Amino acid sequence: MSVLALSAFDYTRNLNMTKAPLLAIGLLIAQQAYAGSTTGSINVRLVIYSRCEVNRSMGQSVPQVECGRQINAQPRVTQTVLKRQGSSGTNDRLVTVEW
DSSP: OHHHHHHHHHHHHHHHHHHHHHHHHHHHHHHHHHHHHOOOOOOOOOOOOOOEEEEOOTTOSSOEEEETTOGGGOOEEEEEEEEEOTTSOOEEEEEEEEO
16 A cells, blocks of 8 residues: 555656646746737937037147037047157047047
8 A cells, every 4th residue: 555655646746847847838938928919119219410520729639529519419529649659759649539
């Protein structure tokens, strides 16, 4: 009788061990089906200013960039002085414009 009881216990345990992965796979499939059928929209506005001007006065060390005459559309301009070129006395500069 104890051998039959042990066999029934093993059968139930094995059945539960196969149910868990099947349940997990079923939940994953259901989640993907739900995500694929969900729709929505985002309220976004994109404004592109087509005209930018680069101005550099003699007194300015960094060029000024103006785009679309809008204060919030102005890029960030930075300048880095690179190594001096030998005895010529000139410096190369890297000017970076970030939007």
